Amino acid sequence: MIEYAQTNGFNISVTTNGSLLNKEKARFLVDIGVNALYFSINAGSSETYMKITGRRQSGLFVKVKDNVKTLALLQKEKKRNYPRLMLSFVISSQNYFEIKSMIHFAVESGVNRVNFVPVSSYFDSYSFLDLSPEDKKLLQKDIYQAKLLADQHDLMHNINELIQWVNMKKSGNINDVYLKMSCYVGWFLSLVLANGEVIPCCHCMKTMGNIHERSFREIWNSPVYRKFRKESKNFALRSKSLSNCQCSKCNLIPTNLIFHKILHPLRPIPMGGEELMGRLKGKVGTFLSE
Numbered sequence: 709m710i711e712y713a714q715t716n717g718f719n720i721s722v723t724t725n726g727s728l729l730n731k732e733k734a735r736f737l738v739d740i741g742v743n744a745l746y747f748s749i750n751a752g753s754s755e756t757y758m759k760i761t762g763r764r765q766s767g768l769f770v771k772v773k774d775n776v777k778t779l780a781l782l783q784k785e786k787k788r789n790y791p792r793l794m795l796s797f798v799i800s801s802q803n804y805f806e807i808k809s810m811i812h813f814a815v816e817s818g819v820n821r822v823n824f825v826p827v828s829s830y831f832d833s834y835s836f837l838d839l840s841p842e843d844k845k846l847l848q849k850d851i852y853q854a855k856l857l858a859d860q861h862d863l864m865h866n867i868n869e870l871i872q873w874v875n876m877k878k879s880g881n882i883n884d885v886y887l888k889m890s891c892y893v894g895w896f897l898s899l900v901l902a903n904g905e906v907i908p909c910c911h912c913m914k915t916m917g918n919i920h921e922r923s924f925r926e927i928w929n930s931p932v933y934r935k936f937r938k939e940s941k942n943f944a945l946r947s948k949s950l951s952n953c954q955c956s957k958c959n960l961i962p963t964n965l966i967f968h969k970i971l972h973p974l975r976p977i978p979m980g981g982e983e984l985m986g987r988l989k990g991k992v993g994t995f996l997s998e
């Protein structure tokens with residue numbers, strides 16, 4: 709499949725938990741020039757990894773780290789810029805306290821970037837994963853140190869946007885954010901469900917069409933998708949078209965903030981905690997070895 713997509717000019721990104729990666733597969737991925745590999749890790753320690761994944765092998769966390777490292781080394785050996793290697797961490801009540809260990813994992817395994825995604829419980833039965841106000845306070849304590857650690861090691865990250873998310877969640881209604889900023893999801897994401905339905909984001913169960921009935925291109929350019937984009941862009945003027953969306957639980961704020969920054973460099977949204985950040989920079993050496 710990868711070879712077929714590659715020879716037909718597609719950009720290919722692969723998302724994996726990295727547990728089945730071996731030298732042979734790593735070599736194939738590097739040689740064929742896959743554009744990006746996303747490793748979904750979601751933990752900073754073996755204990756949390758076992759708890760989150762439900763897998764009982766105590767050595768698996770270390771094995772995954774070694775697998776990522778092997779790939780990064782192979783890439784260096786072959787002097788290739790691709791695939792871009794990224795670690796992805798969904799931050800929830802089960803792992804937020806390990807954010808610094810996650811950065812250490814990334815530095816030690818030699819990846820290019822880390823990406824943090826705040827958890828968002830679409831169903832009430834998973835609301836235990838949401839961060840409590842107490843969790844957020846504790847995360848705030850560590851998050852600035854995590855950012856400095858990442859910067860110190862030239863690791864690319866989206867921690868600034870995560871900081872904004874934490875501060876915004878703390879300060880109240882998430883919808884208030886979208887009074888200052890548009891939602892750009894209609895341009896950068898599209899999900900195709902197992903039954904062929906296309907939805908614009910995982911919190912919008914609003915069908916844009918079905919790929920068993922029309923091509924994806926037709927759906928992407930359809931009036932209903934265009935209407936969705938127009939309305940989500942003018943989020944402040946919310947319309948009924950977004951009534952199926954759980955925007956009050958949006959976890960794509962960090963990504964939307966990146967787009968906002970690029971499109972409106974003169975209209976920044978304050979990150980919060982700038983003063984604390986300044987103070988921490990002064991004592992960066994004290995915790996880099998933690």
Ligand code: SF4
Pocket residue numbers: 886891892893909910911912940953954955956957958959960961
């Ligand atoms: S949940 Fe709402 S605000 Fe968030 S990405 Fe989806 S449409 Fe945009």
